[in-house]
Amino acid sequence: MFAFIKSAFFTATAGITSECRRTLQGSGGSAWHHLLPQDYQPQPGTGSIRFLCRRDTSQPPPFPFLPSHPSSLKATPPRWRRCRAWAGRELVRRCWPPFARSCRLLPPARPHVMAAPALTFLRRLCWRSLCEARQAQAVCIPAVHLHMTTATMQVSQKDFEKAQEQLKLLKKDPGNETKLKLYALFKQATEGPCNSPKPGMLDFVKKAKWDAWNSLGNLSQDNARQKYTELVSSLLSAESAGQTKDASPEESRHGGYETIIVTTENSITKIMFNRPERKNAINHQMYREIIKALHQAGKDDSTIAVITGNGEYYTSGNDLNNFANVKPNEMEKMAKDGAELLKEFVSSFIDFPKPLIAVVNGPAIGISVTLLGLCDIVYASDRATFHTPFSQLGQSPEGCSSYLFPKIMGLAKANEMLLFNKKLTAAQACAWGLVAEVFPDGTFQKEVWERLKAYASLPKNSLAVSKQLLRSMEKEKLHAVNSKECEVLKERWLSDECLNAIVSFFQRKSKL
Numbered sequence: 001m002f003a004f005i006k007s008a009f010f011t012a013t014a015g016i017t018s019e020c021r022r023t024l025q026g027s028g029g030s031a032w033h034h035l036l037p038q039d040y041q042p043q044p045g046t047g048s049i050r051f052l053c054r055r056d057t058s059q060p061p062p063f064p065f066l067p068s069h070p071s072s073l074k075a076t077p078p079r080w081r082r083c084r085a086w087a088g089r090e091l092v093r094r095c096w097p098p099f100a101r102s103c104r105l106l107p108p109a110r111p112h113v114m115a116a117p118a119l120t121f122l123r124r125l126c127w128r129s130l131c132e133a134r135q136a137q138a139v140c141i142p143a144v145h146l147h148m149t150t151a152t153m154q155v156s157q158k159d160f161e162k163a164q165e166q167l168k169l170l171k172k173d174p175g176n177e178t179k180l181k182l183y184a185l186f187k188q189a190t191e192g193p194c195n196s197p198k199p200g201m202l203d204f205v206k207k208a209k210w211d212a213w214n215s216l217g218n219l220s221q222d223n224a225r226q227k228y229t230e231l232v233s234s235l236l237s238a239e240s241a242g243q244t245k246d247a248s249p250e251e252s253r254h255g256g257y258e259t260i261i262v263t264t265e266n267s268i269t270k271i272m273f274n275r276p277e278r279k280n281a282i283n284h285q286m287y288r289e290i291i292k293a294l295h296q297a298g299k300d301d302s303t304i305a306v307i308t309g310n311g312e313y314y315t316s317g318n319d320l321n322n323f324a325n326v327k328p329n330e331m332e333k334m335a336k337d338g339a340e341l342l343k344e345f346v347s348s349f350i351d352f353p354k355p356l357i358a359v360v361n362g363p364a365i366g367i368s369v370t371l372l373g374l375c376d377i378v379y380a381s382d383r384a385t386f387h388t389p390f391s392q393l394g395q396s397p398e399g400c401s402s403y404l405f406p407k408i409m410g411l412a413k414a415n416e417m418l419l420f421n422k423k424l425t426a427a428q429a430c431a432w433g434l435v436a437e438v439f440p441d442g443t444f445q446k447e448v449w450e451r452l453k454a455y456a457s458l459p460k461n462s463l464a465v466s467k468q469l470l471r472s473m474e475k476e477k478l479h480a481v482n483s484k485e486c487e488v489l490k491e492r493w494l495s496d497e498c499l500n501a502i503v504s505f506f507q508r509k510s511k512l
Helices: 078-103 115-135 157-167 176-191 204-214 221-245 284-297 328-350 367-374 401-409 411-418 426-431 441-456 460-493 496-510
Strands: 005-013 021-026 034-043 048-056 260-265 268-273 304-309 356-360 377-381 385-387 437-439
Touching: 157 176, 157 221, 176 204, 176 221, 204 496, 260 284, 268 284, 268 441, 284 328, 304 441, 328 367, 328 460, 356 367, 356 441, 367 385, 367 401, 377 426, 377 441, 385 426, 401 411, 401 460, 426 437, 437 441, 460 496
Parallel strands: 268 304, 304 356, 356 377, 377 437
Antiparallel strands: 005 021, 005 048, 034 048, 260 268
């Protein structure tokens, strides 16, 4: 009820011979607050005491407090009872209608429905407050918390500032989507609703920030501080849990990687996409790290190499946030550099000398699907899906899929995937020849890795020579296709269709 009371001053004279005065100021919060006595200040020359109450959000809400009727109530002088009744009526008159509307219990025009019990309650509360002020004793009135709304306790400014400091302790990048939420909540908490002009469509960073802030609408600053603090706390908890899980590092784990995990065990080099909080989306750093990992795996003592994903996704494909920090006058350079990086990335798959096996543990999107044609075997969980939404994003096929997919599944089915964005289930991908075998998700890891260990026990050189015989006749063709696909993609990245698709992507993300 007292979320609407910012401060209240009760003045009780020594003899309580006149009326009880109170100054009430409204506050626009929607959460419950404690109403606790902070000061009992004697007023020089007046013989009175100022009873000051302020909001206190430092403690969690207690159980509802229902003050009992004072045992000496019947014996109190009439003038005290009149003072108590007046204070109760004033508090109900000023506080009850907005309280009722806030809790959505009563229509604004019918506050009298529950006014009687509230009047009794508030009278008793005021009576106790006045008695305690009369005696000039420093007491602690229990907080009033009626549990009539789902709103949670608001954090203090000190907690909000502490959350800002804790955010700096994060070791891993939480991802652009989370950073946008943090930015928006911080701006809302410190400045209120968005009041800045809308940036231009090509200024992706400022546009994404503005959309995120503007999407919060009229969210109160108290609630924004609460959500900001909760989000920071959840990020710290998730990172702490991840560190606990990885507390015992594997001896065979390779160092020097941040976005992937590379291990070698039982003659198997495993390359794992490791951005689970971003659905393993591939950013520029991951592109370079995979190129490096494949180069090293091609030269080490392992027999086979395996690519898989960490978490629920295999990988969600190219991270569109690669475009986020690009200024309008740097678009051409970005497209050129991106095409060269992609060409080198795909070439590392074409030239890989050992058997390369994809273990698709979950949904696969974009480049992660097209690269499957360059792998020697693909095993999939039955919950995996395969999606290439190039046309939808204003882009074109990549990873030599424009050449390999028609060979693997036929032209008509390849067109369904590459032109018309058809999403395949694991069973469909197996039937179309993209996947060798599908396993139940519950036994997927166990069955697949038992089979991979058997493959790794085969003669290493024999496997490598056999692969070269199977692939050598097409290597030159695949490099030519890769080069052509990257040239076309460079043009598509600069097209209006692609830019509009990227802007729409960021707008959707900012509203989540």
